[in-house]
Amino acid sequence: MPQAAFDCVVRGGRVATAVDDFLADIGIADGTIAAIGRNLGPGTAEIDATGGLVLPGGIDAHAHIEQLSAAGIVNSDTFESATASAAYGGTTTAICFAAQHVGMDLKKVVADYAALAKKGALIDYAFHLIIADPTEVTIREHIPALVAQGHASLKVFMTYDRLAVGDEKLLDILFAARASAALVCVHAENHGMITWMGKRLVEKGYVAPKYHTVGHPRGCEAEAFNRLITFAEFIDQPIMIFHVSTAEGVDVIRRARGRGLKVFAETCPQYLFMTAQDLDKPGLEGAKWMCSPPPRSETDQEAIWQGLALGDLQLVSSDHAPYAFNASGKLSAGPSATFKQIANGLPGIELRLPLLFDAMVSKGRLGLHKFVELTATAPAKIYNLAPRKGSIAIGADADVVVWDPKRTVKLADGVTHDGAGYTPYLGRTVTGWPDTVLRRGEVIVRNGKLAAKPGSGAFLPRTGGEAARPLQRLAPDMDPARNFGAKLYDRERGGS
Numbered sequence: 063m064p065q066a067a068f069d070c071v072v073r074g075g076r077v078a079t080a081v082d083d084f085l086a087d088i089g090i091a092d093g094t095i096a097a098i099g100r101n102l103g104p105g106t107a108e109i110d111a112t113g114g115l116v117l118p119g120g121i122d123a124h125a126h127i128e129q130l131s132a133a134g135i136v137n138s139d140t141f142e143s144a145t146a147s148a149a150y151g152g153t154t155t156a157i158c159f160a161a162q163h164v165g166m167d168l169k170k171v172v173a174d175y176a177a178l179a180k181k182g183a184l185i186d187y188a189f190h191l192i193i194a195d196p197t198e199v200t201i202r203e204h205i206p207a208l209v210a211q212g213h214a215s216l217k218v219f220m221t222y223d224r225l226a227v228g229d230e231k232l233l234d235i236l237f238a239a240r241a242s243a244a245l246v247c248v249h250a251e252n253h254g255m256i257t258w259m260g261k262r263l264v265e266k267g268y269v270a271p272k273y274h275t276v277g278h279p280r281g282c283e284a285e286a287f288n289r290l291i292t293f294a295e296f297i298d299q300p301i302m303i304f305h306v307s308t309a310e311g312v313d314v315i316r317r318a319r320g321r322g323l324k325v326f327a328e329t330c331p332q333y334l335f336m337t338a339q340d341l342d343k344p345g346l347e348g349a350k351w352m353c354s355p356p357p358r359s360e361t362d363q364e365a366i367w368q369g370l371a372l373g374d375l376q377l378v379s380s381d382h383a384p385y386a387f388n389a390s391g392k393l394s395a396g397p398s399a400t401f402k403q404i405a406n407g408l409p410g411i412e413l414r415l416p417l418l419f420d421a422m423v424s425k426g427r428l429g430l431h432k433f434v435e436l437t438a439t440a441p442a443k444i445y446n447l448a449p450r451k452g453s454i455a456i457g458a459d460a461d462v463v464v465w466d467p468k469r470t471v472k473l474a475d476g477v478t479h480d481g482a483g484y485t486p487y488l489g490r491t492v493t494g495w496p497d498t499v500l501r502r503g504e505v506i507v508r509n510g511k512l513a514a515k516p517g518s519g520a521f522l523p524r525t526g527g528e529a530a531r532p533l534q535r536l537a538p539d540m541d542p543a544r545n546f547g548a549k550l551y552d553r554e555r556g557g558s
Contacts, residue, residue: 067103068096070503072462075111079118079453080435088116090460093502098456109498109505111464115423117434118453119154119461119501120415121441124247124304124328124379126407127158128178132194132224135394135405138386138481141182142516144411147480149506149514151412152496154185154461155451155522157441159217161192164224168193168204172213176521183519184512185501186461188445190217190247194224196231201238209242212523214530215302215445216246220286221253221354229293236297241552245326245445245530247302250290251355252282260402269400271348275338275356277401283355284310291318291325296540298532300324302444305381307333307355309365316374324533326444327375329366331417332357332408334378336486346399349392351486353381354406370436371428377440380414383407384482391482409482413473419465420492446527460503469495479512 068089077086077098089097089105127144130136139147148156160175162168172191179187191213193200205216216239218232219225227235239246260277263269268276287303291314294301306312306329318325336357341348351357369375385391385405395403415437422433434453442452450459471477473487499507506514538544540551 064104066106068105070107070109070500071102071105072109072111072116072464073102075114075116075464077116077454078430078434079455080431080439083430088454088460088462090500090503093460095454095456095458095460098454109464114497115430115465115467116454117463117465118438119463119499120152120437121155121447121452122148122153122380122382122411122414123157123377123441123445124330124381125156125158125411126381126383127156128182129159129161130163131405132163132222133405135385135391137407138384138391138483140481141179142184143479143481144382145182145184145187145519146512146514147412147478148185149499149501149512150479150496152415152463152465152499153411154463154499154501155187155447156185156411157188157190157215157445159192160189160213162194162200164195166195168200169208172208179519179521180517182516184506184514184516185519186522187519188447188522188524189213190215192217193227193235194219196227196235201234205238205244206242209244209526212525214244214524214526216244217248218246219249220290221249221251221256226253233293233297236293236299240297240299240532243526243530245300245302245526247304248290249304250283250286251278252285255279255282255285264400264402271343271346271352271401271404272338272341274352274401275341278354278356280308280310280358283308284314287311287314291323294325295323296537298534298536298540300530300532301326303327305330305333305355306366306369306375307358307362309362312365312369312374316369316372319374322533324529326529328377328379329370329375330379330381331410331414332381332486333366334363334421335417337363340486346393346397346404349404350387350484351408352401352404352406353383353408367427370432376436376444378414378418378436379441380410382409382411382480384409384480386481386483408486409478409480409484412478412480413485413487416471416492416495417487419494423467424493444529446524446529447522451522460500462500463496464498465494466497467494469493469497471495
């Protein structure tokens, strides 16, 4: 018997990237892709991918895992359960959130969160840093130090009572990110509009979960996008706008990018496959579909699909934020809770890829290459995980998923493996399912069986990369050549 040339060979499948697809074998050695070709030599392990699609492992760049909310509720997943769920769904890398709350030391938050991930993660991971208490120490000391350690993206909120940073502090964070070469990711909704509308709805007795959709007026998204983009252009700091949900929001982003600004944007499956009507259920049942921003309308879905097709939006993340439908999660405020007292968030880390595969590949909307781009290649590039992650290429990590493109699955509450205990996509049938999942060359899921051990996922330190690099297109008020010589950027901290 000939000596094995590779640790593993994935043989005979149709390999696809964001730009190409072809029949080939993939040879894997030492956790990376060592060869792509026809009739490769033998592997110590062999995976027959005949009839299957061989795609890069998914990258979910927006997942809330084992995270304490501002309301004091920890979501229903541990790192072990969430990353197992991700693996079952074909995702091999996640970027999750080390969440600072008011009064917390950001360095300690990150150290504690890293310990949880190191203990439990089954897939590879990186962190966004949620900044909710932008003190002088956080801004001047902790952000630069943590970015230097490989945490190269910050997350801020423009809404929520305990998380919103306000306009002046938002500018401080954008300025600090620019100095440290980090990308700033933003939950952008108008806090005043949400607060005002929520109070009036509750006062009038409109308290059922369906009124959550009305309590986030659609105009609050576009207004916040415009304000955020104005701030980012003023500071000359690249931004990522999270979970775009409205046609008006897509239009704001399109116009900003048309002016050459470094504005990136994502959407999520709930804004492509759900509407506000999903929350119109008896009693508190609609709470299962509550997320922020809320699902909108079919017209918004079409606008978002168009935004993805045109490149206005570059990726689709899950915004996985699972809360069980019981007193530990959605019903923590009791059986008479108003929509303002119910935890916002949906499980989604496992079904992100199957839902998108069904729509894009099986049903043909945007196609196979765009599917790979939106779910793996673009997040790897934007968050500077490429070329190690995000594609099937020589030298890349062997994060490889063999899909059965013909398998149909009816989604039910027992299908997924996260801690929520339910799926908001109940009753939907999808065609296409991940059959075999490799993470750095190791089979972690095969034929519905999980093989990875807790703690086997690796932390992925990263710099901000090209996406976080300022345009050096200074606003007149910040440019010494046009503001009477005022030098407002600190050169030694990375300014101009």
